Amino acid sequence: MAKFVETIIIGAGPAGMFAALHCEQKPVLLLEKNATAGKKLLIAGSGRCNITHDCEIKMFFDHYGKNARFLKPALLSFDNYQLISFFKEKGLNFFTDKNGKVFPNSENSSDVLRILLQSCAKNEVEIAYQKDVLEVSKEDDTFMINTDTDVFSAHHLIIATGGKSYPRTGSTGSGYHFAKQLGHSILQPKPALTPIFNPTMNFAELAGVSLQNMLIYLYRSNKKIAEHLGDIVFTHKGVSGPGILDFSRYMETGDTIKLNFTGLESDVFRKLFIETSEKEGKATVQSFLKRFDIPKSLVQIILKEKNIDPLETLSNITKERRIAITGAFCEFPIEVTRIGGFEMAMVTTGGVNLDEVNAKTMESKLVPRLFFVGEVLDIDGDTGGYNLQAAFSTGYLAAQTINKKHEKSENQ
Numbered sequence: 001m002a003k004f005v006e007t008i009i010i011g012a013g014p015a016g017m018f019a020a021l022h023c024e025q026k027p028v029l030l031l032e033k034n035a036t037a038g039k040k041l042l043i044a045g046s047g048r049c050n051i052t053h054d055c056e057i058k059m060f061f062d063h064y065g066k067n068a069r070f071l072k073p074a075l076l077s078f079d080n081y082q083l084i085s086f087f088k089e090k091g092l093n094f095f096t097d098k099n100g101k102v103f104p105n106s107e108n109s110s111d112v113l114r115i116l117l118q119s120c121a122k123n124e125v126e127i128a129y130q131k132d133v134l135e136v137s138k139e140d141d142t143f144m145i146n147t148d149t150d151v152f153s154a155h156h157l158i159i160a161t162g163g164k165s166y167p168r169t170g171s172t173g174s175g176y177h178f179a180k181q182l183g184h185s186i187l188q189p190k191p192a193l194t195p196i197f198n199p200t201m202n203f204a205e206l207a208g209v210s211l212q213n214m215l216i217y218l219y220r221s222n223k224k225i226a227e228h229l230g231d232i233v234f235t236h237k238g239v240s241g242p243g244i245l246d247f248s249r250y251m252e253t254g255d256t257i258k259l260n261f262t263g264l265e266s267d268v269f270r271k272l273f274i275e276t277s278e279k280e281g282k283a284t285v286q287s288f289l290k291r292f293d294i295p296k297s298l299v300q301i302i303l304k305e306k307n308i309d310p311l312e313t314l315s316n317i318t319k320e321r322r323i324a325i326t327g328a329f330c331e332f333p334i335e336v337t338r339i340g341g342f343e344m345a346m347v348t349t350g351g352v353n354l355d356e357v358n359a360k361t362m363e364s365k366l367v368p369r370l371f372f373v374g375e376v377l378d379i380d381g382d383t384g385g386y387n388l389q390a391a392f393s394t395g396y397l398a399a400q401t402i403n404k405k406h407e408k409s410e411n412q
């Protein structure tokens with residue numbers, strides 16, 4: 001005989017816990033396959049937990065790629081300052097770093113998790129650990145949820161199983177399977193917030209070199225399809241840093257990224273080069289490039305690769321070599337031979353099709369009383385606290401929708 005519960009939430013990550021602790025109608029059951037809750041939350045921000053961003057909530061809308069519009073009602077229903085207040089009221093204080101990222105003063109994710117678990121307990125949420133949900137279905141008006149050991153039935157079902165990234169934390173993509181079982185379509189999940197690799201290029205000498213506010217172009221089949229501004233860092237086998245991570249949601253293997261180290265369009269750079277060589281013909285290539293604030297090691301490596309002596313005077317540079325210098329410093333190409341896989345991607349792009357979910361309620365448009373929250377949705381934010389905020393806001397909105405449904409039925 002299936003145990004009946006008013007609301008079942010699958011997945012004790014930030015989205016699932018936040019939904020559970022705001023559900024008013026009892027009983028509320030949170031099913032988690034791991035032996036503990038919030039495994040991914042614990043490693044967020046390298047264990048320091050960049051919980052949200054310190055800026056007006058409308059500034060968030062530029063940080064979720066093409067799907068930001070869907071998130072607006074959720075972010076407005078529970079914004080970053082409400083999130084901070086929620087934890088502050090429970091004794092956890094926060095600071096903002098120079099980039100606007102918000103962290104708990106303790107810089108310890110476990111303090112965030114502790115408060116979430118205490119709040120769940122206060123709201124009489126039952127958390128059942130080591131319950132791996134295998135199948136879900138809807139029979140008449142009731143959801144049936146099969147775990148490896150039990151069968152539960154519920155009036156409301158919230159799927160909060162996360163994406164597919166860092167599968168060792170428990171998010172293995174099973175929510176997509178449940179969504180499909182209930183008639184939803186899934187947009188192909190792909191790794192995002194992940195570095196890119198090119199083992200054929202010699203990055204060893206560049207490893208550790210970082211650059212701020214780089215203009216990065218994305219080319220597919222020789223056509224520029226997007227551009228992005230952000231900080232990058234060279235690794236031993238490729239490129240990473242927030243600028244690459246945030247841009248990775250748009251990349252595919254075989255694409256080429258081009259780095260603009262000068263901030264100038266090629267034409268403008270070329271003209272400046274010609275003008276300078278006319279006025280200061282004796283100036284060296286190296287001294288000309290100094291104005292762009294490019295690390296010296298990077299300048300040396302690029303010039304060496306192009307067979308250009310850094311001490312060559314500008315007047316001695318032929319047109320052909322000027323074109324080579326312009327290309328190397330304004331559109332330095334790196335082929336995307338490999339994109340970091342789910343084992344290293346911080347989030348998943350793709351997931352439950354947003355066209356089939358009501359953005360104002362988080363309820364399925366296809367199956368009444370079914371909800372999707374957090375990263376299982378086709379939502380992925382930039383680095384900077386945007387993903388956790390999305391998880392909390394969507395979890396909150398789903399719970400409020402369920403609460404309002406109860407209020408309405410009680411008043412009828």
Ligand SMILES: Cc1cc2nc3c(=O)[nH]c(=O)nc-3n(C[C@H](O)[C@H](O)[C@H](O)COP(=O)(O)OP(=O)(O)OC[C@H]3O[C@@H](n4cnc5c(N)ncnc54)[C@H](O)[C@@H]3O)c2cc1C
Nearest residue numbers: 011013014015033044045050133162170374375385387388
């Ligand atoms: C290394 C790393 C660092 C990050 N740092 C940050 C950061 O600093 N700031 C930020 O905003 N974001 C960060 N993120 C992203 C952020 O952690 C996620 O977007 C967020 O955790 C998603 O929350 P969620 O509740 O939707 O899913 P998850 O946190 O993935 O939780 C899903 C839960 O569901 C459970 N589950 C899955 N399937 C089943 C099943 N079949 N049965 C029962 N339970 C199931 C899982 O075990 C898991 O506990 C980081 C991610 C990674 C990997």
